[in-house]
Structures are given as C-alpha cells and as structure tokens.
Amino acid sequence: METTTIIYSQALMLLGGAVIAAPLFKRLGLGTILGYLAAGILIGPVAQQITEGEEILHVSELGVVFLLFIIGLELKPSRLWQMRRDIFGLGTAQVVVTGLALSFLIALSGLLEGAASVVAGFGLALSSTAFAMQILEENNDTNTRYGQRAFSILLLQDLAIVPLLAIIPLMAAQAPEDTTTPLQDFAIAIAAVAALFAAGRYLLNPLFQVIARTGARDVMIAAALLVVMGAATMMQLAGLSMAMGAFLAGVLLAESSYRHELEADIEPFRGILQALFFMAVGLSLELHVVAENLLNIMIAVPVLMLVKSLVLYGLCRASGSRHNDAVRIGLLLPQGGEFGFVLFTAAAAAGVFSQATASLLVAIVTLSMALTPVAAMLSRRLMHQQDETAEEIEENFEGAGADVLMIGFSRFAQIASQILLAGGREVTIIDHSAARVRQAATFGFRIYFGDGTRLDVLRAAGIEKAKIVAVCTQKKEVTDRIIDLVHTEFPNARVFARSYDRQHTLELRARGVDYELRETFELGLLFGRKTLEALGVNGDEAIGIMDDIRRRDEARLVLQEAEGITAGRDMLHSRPVRPEPLVKPKREVTHPADALPGNVAGSETLEKTE
Numbered sequence: 001m002e003t004t005t006i007i008y009s010q011a012l013m014l015l016g017g018a019v020i021a022a023p024l025f026k027r028l029g030l031g032t033i034l035g036y037l038a039a040g041i042l043i044g045p046v047a048q049q050i051t052e053g054e055e056i057l058h059v060s061e062l063g064v065v066f067l068l069f070i071i072g073l074e075l076k077p078s079r080l081w082q083m084r085r086d087i088f089g090l091g092t093a094q095v096v097v098t099g100l101a102l103s104f105l106i107a108l109s110g111l112l113e114g115a116a117s118v119v120a121g122f123g124l125a126l127s128s129t130a131f132a133m134q135i136l137e138e139n140n141d142t143n144t145r146y147g148q149r150a151f152s153i154l155l156l157q158d159l160a161i162v163p164l165l166a167i168i169p170l171m172a173a174q175a176p177e178d179t180t181t182p183l184q185d186f187a188i189a190i191a192a193v194a195a196l197f198a199a200g201r202y203l204l205n206p207l208f209q210v211i212a213r214t215g216a217r218d219v220m221i222a223a224a225l226l227v228v229m230g231a232a233t234m235m236q237l238a239g240l241s242m243a244m245g246a247f248l249a250g251v252l253l254a255e256s257s258y259r260h261e262l263e264a265d266i267e268p269f270r271g272i273l274q275a276l277f278f279m280a281v282g283l284s285l286e287l288h289v290v291a292e293n294l295l296n297i298m299i300a301v302p303v304l305m306l307v308k309s310l311v312l313y314g315l316c317r318a319s320g321s322r323h324n325d326a327v328r329i330g331l332l333l334p335q336g337g338e339f340g341f342v343l344f345t346a347a348a349a350a351g352v353f354s355q356a357t358a359s360l361l362v363a364i365v366t367l368s369m370a371l372t373p374v375a376a377m378l379s380r381r382l383m384h385q386q387d388e389t390a391e392e393i394e395e396n397f398e399g400a401g402a403d404v405l406m407i408g409f410s411r412f413a414q415i416a417s418q419i420l421l422a423g424g425r426e427v428t429i430i431d432h433s434a435a436r437v438r439q440a441a442t443f444g445f446r447i448y449f450g451d452g453t454r455l456d457v458l459r460a461a462g463i464e465k466a467k468i469v470a471v472c473t474q475k476k477e478v479t480d481r482i483i484d485l486v487h488t489e490f491p492n493a494r495v496f497a498r499s500y501d502r503q504h505t506l507e508l509r510a511r512g513v514d515y516e517l518r519e520t521f522e523l524g525l526l527f528g529r530k531t532l533e534a535l536g537v538n539g540d541e542a543i544g545i546m547d548d549i550r551r552r553d554e555a556r557l558v559l560q561e562a563e564g565i566t567a568g569r570d571m572l573h574s575r576p577v578r579p580e581p582l583v584k585p586k587r588e589v590t591h592p593a594d595a596l597p598g599n600v601a602g603s604e605t606l607e608k609t610e
Contacts, residue, residue, distance in 0.1 A: 010050050017043055018275050033134050034373045036275050037366075040282020056280040062229075063273030064130045064338060065246045066266055068158070069228045071133065071151070072250020073259050083152050090149065090319050091156025098125035098311045105303065111296070115171035116353040120361055122164055123343040124304055127333040129154045129243070130277055131372050135332060144434060146325035149316065150332055158244055161339045165239075168343075171352050185239055192238030196231055196245065200252030208258045224265040227253075277338070285366050289359045296360070301367050305334035305375060324383040331379040335372045336365030402426035405466035407452035407482055409436055409445075412498050412519045413472035417445075430461050453481045455489055468494045468514075476500040483511055506560055525549060549573075 017039030025035030043049050050056070103121025106112050112120055132154055133142070141147040204227060211223050228246050235245025253259055290297060309330040316326035341362055348358035404420055406413055409431040420427050430450040431437055440447045450457040452473065463469060469486055473479045479497060486493050496515045499505040508516040525546050532542040556568035 013043055013049055014039075014276065014279055017279065022275070032138070032275075033131055033278055034370060036278035037282045037370050040279035041285055042282075043279070044283035045285050045287040050283055056276065056283060060273055060277035060280045062242075063270060063275070063277040065232050065242050066228060066270035067130060067133055067274055068243045069231075069246040069250040070263055070266060070270060072247040072252075073254055073263050083148065086149050086152035086319075087156050090315060091153045093315050093319075094153050094312060095122070095125055095157060095160045097315065098308055101307055101311060102304070105307070112353060112357065116347075116357070119164070119168065119171065119343065119347045119352050120357075122160075123340045123347075123361065124336050124365070125308070126157045126160065126337040126339050126343075127154060127308070128335050128337040128369055128372070129158060130274060130338055131335060131369055132332050134274065135373065135376050141328075141438070144438070146321070146328045149321065149325065150329050153312075153329070153333060155247070157337065158247070158339065161343065164343055165346060168346050168350050168352060171347075171350070189238045192234055193248065196234060196248055197252065200249065204253060205256055205258075208256070208262075212258070220261065221265045224262050225269070227262075228266065281338075281366055281369060285363060286359050289356070290363050290367075293360050293363070297364055297367065300364050301371065304336065304364060305368055305371065308334040309375070327379050327382045328376075331375040331382075332372075334375055335368040336361075340365045402428040402462065402465070403467045404428070404470055405458075405461055405463050405468075406430070406470045406472060408471065408473035408498075409433075409440055409447060410472060410474050410498075413470070414440075416470065416472065428462055428466070430457065453478065453485065455485060458486070458489075463490060463493065466493065468496055471495060471497040473498070476504050479504075480507070480511070483508070483513060487512065502557075502560075503565065505557065506565070509557075509561060521553070 018036060021035035021039035022032040023035075025038065026032050099118075099122035101121075102124050103118045106120050107114075107117040111117075132150060136142045136147045136150065142151075207223065208220070211220050227249055231245040231249035232242035233245070235248070236242045253262060256262075312333055313326045313330035316329050317323070321329070344358040344361045347353060348355045403425050404427045406417060406427055406429045409417075409429050413429070417427050417429065427446070429440070429445060429447040430452055431440070431447060432449070432451045434449060437447050437449045448461060450461060452458065452471070463486070469490075471479050471482050471486075473482065479500070483495055483497060486495055494514045497508050497513045497517075499508050499516045499518050501518065505516055505518055528549075529542045529546040532545065533539055537545075552571050556571050559568040560566075
C-alpha cells in the first residue's frame with residue numbers, strides 16, 4: 001500500500017510539473033522540451049522528490065519508440081527509397097566524420113585514450129531523435145526539405161547504434177559473456193527484420209480487418225499498442241534497437257487503409273511518454289558530477305555543439321543544401337542523443353571506461369540537449385533572407401484532386417477559397433512558397449507545395465479531375481505561363497484567373513480565359529461606395545453609382561479589346577458629375593483634368609501602382 005501511494009505521488013508530481021512547466025516555457029519562447037527538462041531537474045536533483053530517474057528513463061524511452069512508429073506511418077517504402085541518398089550518404093558521412101573528429105579531440109585533451117575515446121566520440125556523434133523531431137513538429141517543419149534531410153541523418157544514427165554496441169565487447173577489459181560470433185549476430189538481426197517484414201505483409205492488415213469488423217474501439221487501440229511493442233521487442237531480442245523495430249513496423253503499415261486510425265490511437269501514448277522521457281532525462285542528471293567537473297563540462301558542451309554544427313553545415317552544403325537549410329540542420333542536431341545513454345552505460349558495464357566517466361558523458365549529453373532549443377532559435381539569426389524566399393519542401397500530392405484546382409494562395413485566393421469551401425466544394429490548393437504552405441497548413445487548409453508552371457505538378461495535383469482551374473498567382477508573367485500551359489496541355493479545362501492590371505485583363509481575354517478579375521477592382525468600387533455613403537449620399541443611390549461604374553468599365557474593356565488601350569477614354573469621370581444643362585453650350589470646354597497624361601490610357605497609371 002505504501003509503495004502504491006509513493007507511485008501515485010510521484011505520478012502526480014510529474015504530471016503537475018509537465019502541466020506547469022511546458023506552457024510556461026512555450027510562452028517564453030523556449031519550447032516545451034526545455035520545460036520538461038527543467039521540471040525534471042527541479043523535481044529530482046534539486047528537490048530530491050524522485051530519485052529513481054534512471055528507472056523512469058527506461059520506461060519513458062517508449063515515447064521515442066512510439067514517435068518512430070508514427071514517423072514510419074508517414075513514410076511509404078517508395079518515399080523511403082527516394083531518401084536513400086540522404087540516409088546512407090549524408091547520414092553515414094555525418095556519423096563517421098563527426099565521430100572521428102570528436103574521438104581525436106577527446107584523445108588530444110587527455111580525458112580518454114584509445115578505444116575509450118572512440119566509443120565516447122562516436123557516442124557523442126549521435127543526436128537526439130526525440131528532441132529534434134519534437135522541435136520539427138512544433139515548428140511544422142517535418143515535411144520541409146531541411147526537415148526531411150535532418151530526419152534522414154537521425155534515421156542513420158539510429159541504425160549506427162547497432163554496430164557501435166556490437167564493437168563494445170571487442171573493446172571490453174574482460175571477456176564478453178556472449179558466446180555467439182559477430183556473423184551469427186548479423187544473421188539473427190537479418191532474420192528478425194525479414195520476419196517483421198513477412199508479418200507486416202501477411203498478418204497485420206488481416207488482423208486489423210478482423211478487429212475493425214467487431215467495431216470494438218478499445219480492442220483496436222490494444223492491437224495498435226501490441227504491434228508497436230511487439231515489433232520493438234523483436235528487434236531488441238535480435239540485438240537491434242526498439243526504436244528501429246517500431247519504425248519498420250510503421251513503414252510496413254504506411255500503405256494500410258488503417259494508417260490514420262493507428263496514428264490517432266498511438267498519438268496520446270506517444271505524447272505522454274515522450275514528455276516523460278524529457279523529464280526523466282532531467283531526473284537522472286547527477287548534479288554532483290556536474291559540480292565536480294564543472295570546468296570540463298563548460299568547455300566540452302560548447303565544443304561538442306560547435307564541432308557537430310560545423311560538420312553538419314559543411315556536409316549539407318557539400319551535398320547540395322542551401323545555406324539556410326544547412327544552418328537549420330546544423331543547429332537542430334548539435335546535441336548528444338538518447339542512444340548515447342545506452343552506449344555509455346554498456347561501455348561502463350564492459351569496463352571500456354569507468355562509471356564516473358559514463359556519468360560525465362551523460363551530463364554532457366543532457367546539457368547539450370537542454371541547449372538545443374536555444375541553438376534552434378539562434379539559427380534564425382544566421383539565415384539569409386534571400387535564401388528563405390527560395391526555400392522548398394517535399395512535393396507530396398497524396399489526396400489531391402478536387403472540383404477546383406487553385407494555383408497560388410495569396411490574399412486574393414484565400415478569400416476566394418472561403419466562398420468555395422462555404423459552398424461545399426472541395427478545393428485543391430498548390431503554392432510554391434514553403435512559408436505560405438506551412439502557415440496555411442496550420443489553419444487546416446489542404447494545401448500542397450508545388451510549382452504551377454510545371455506540367456508534372458499540375459497532373460499530380462489532379463488537374464485532369466478539376467472542373468475549374470483557378471490561377472491566383474501574384475506575378476503577371478507566372479500567371480501567363482500557367483494559363484498557356486493549361487490551354488496547350490488541357491484545352492478543355494475552364495480557366496478562371498486573377499489579373500494584375502487593366503492591360504493584363506485585356507491580355508487574358510485575348511488568351512481566351514473563361515473569367516478574369518482584377519484583384520483591386522471590386523475592392524475599389526466598394527471603398528468608393530462606402531466613402532460616398534459616409535459623405536451623406538443615400539445607400540441605394542451609392543449602389544446605383546457603383547453599378548454604373550462597373551458597367552462603364554466593362555464597356556470600356558470591350559472597346560479596348562477592339563480598338564486599343566486608349567479607346568473609351570470619354571467614358572471616364574475626370575471631374576465631378578453635374579446635372580446636364582437644358583441648353584447645350586455654344587462651345588465645349590475642355591476640363592484641365594482631361595489633358596492630364598495619366599488619363600490618356602484610362603486608369604492604367606493608377607492600376608499599375610497597386
């Protein structure tokens with residue numbers, strides 16, 4: 001009974017710490033991760049309310065397992081194959097170069113020698129999947145190009161823990177207890193992966209079909225947890241990481257029709273356990289080790305983060321990343337990782353280095369984790385503005401195809417889309433601005449990243465299914481290219497377009513668009529009408545004047561189509577309209593405003609300054 005009471009009180013403290021710290025740190029702009037860490041340090045090492053930090057850490061590592069399962073659900077095997085160069089090229093280069101550089105610096109400093117420095121260096125080369133993915137999710141950057149490259153590096157690092165753990169017995173001070181050869185261990189690992197793939201292909205979908213027919217929601221949740229935990233345990237028994245098993249299970253179910261339901265079932269468990277993981281890292285921090293080695297830690301943590309950032313930046317630039325993306329990746333992954341805890345603990349148990357050294361390395365990793373949100377915020381100051389406008393994200397048109405294909409999501413398109421959605425119509429939206437796509441996605445819009453001037457993008461976005469193509473791009477030349485492409489490749493498509501100015505309207509009509517509208521025309525009419533009403537003109541009269549101006553404008557456009565831009569200038573009002581006299585004047589008087597250069601082409605000068 002006493003043990004149960006202790007467990008309840010500890011759970012209450014952890015939940016209370018999470019509820020208080022996470023929103024507070026989020027409000028301060030430091031991120032929820034740092035809040036969880038601070039709560040753990042305050043509850044554990046400072047207040048000494050919970051002393052079993054390492055035990056909680058082992059349980060909370062399931063949060064990382066569930067995180068990788070959800071990531072796997074979002075990655076179809078075909079997409080994973082497309083990322084192979086970043087995973088096995090950039091990822092491998094990062095681990096090898098960073099590991100060798102850190103090993104050299106550790107040996108040079110005299111802290112460790114030989115095999116011990118290699119284990120420490122490569123252990124510190126691994127970054128935190130949990131921290132990095134949490135930051136990407138909070139900033140809605142998971143599907144950006146830099147987010148995908150960062151994930152590729154993290155995935156390879158998770159794979160790298162397998163050979164790193166395998167070489168520790170070879171470096172051990174005493175003979176290892178394991179009697180199997182490395183070749184046998186490798187064969188067991190391959191067999192486990194093959195068994196998991198076979199189960200995913202032939203057992204998982206039929207299992208979920210049977211459960212779905214029962215309609216039992218709680219059983220579906222239990223089955224989802226069973227799949228994740230079963231796959232993770234299988235990989236662990238085979239000598240691989242639990243996180244890797246969960247990730248592979250997610251990838252196998254990425255094509256399943258139950259993917260979204262599985263993600264919804266797992267998400268609450270993932271969120272709670274991942275928060276517990278960050279708090280457990282804080283709980284397990286040994287403050288006396290930090291105090292005794294404060295100088296070494298103050299030097300080691302910034303050196304670690306600087307070396308990793310520079311290596312990541314250089315490798316990303318060498319492999320084709322823009323400056324901004326390379327900066328983001330370099331300052332997103334400079335910390336040590338949770339798998340470092342596993343590696344250092346195993347190395348200490350095998351006698352590669354002492355337990356005190358392992359505690360020191362864990363403290364360095366923990367503090368580097370704590371500084372990661374600060375480093376991620378620093379990246380904004382080091383980015384180039386011109387690169388930001390050219391940022392790109394992964395093109396993924398899954399689920400595209402609707403009655404209306406809207407190209408460009410400017411302010412004009414945002415308002416127009418509201419009318420369409422309110423009318424019950426599906427709208428597929430594509431835009432070439434990564435920042436705008438991310439921002440629109442946060443408001444729930446079904447928007448896709450893509451260049452509307454490319455034929456393959458238009459096809460992928462479902463233009464062949466669309467009843468109307470709404471071209472709402474801002475630049476005149478881009479709009480013209482898209483319309484010409486659509487008319488050439490899809491002559492039956494109905495095209496509605498936003499025009500830049502009056503001249504552009506005439507050009508669009510000549511191109512044969514079904515409907516065009518100047519963005520500022522209707523707004524100008526409404527603004528003028530409201531101003532008249534504010535000056536005392538009757539509302540009905542003001543509406544009549546507005547309608548008359550609209551008719552005059554359309555009549556002018558018809559004349560200008562036939563006779564040129566200067567036609568119909570007599571239909572413009574260049575001075576206040578007065579009641580016509582009963583007797584016609586003997587001679588016409590030319591108002592000075594009629595002779596202004598700006599009136600030669602109607603309102604073109606004004607419209608072109610919009």
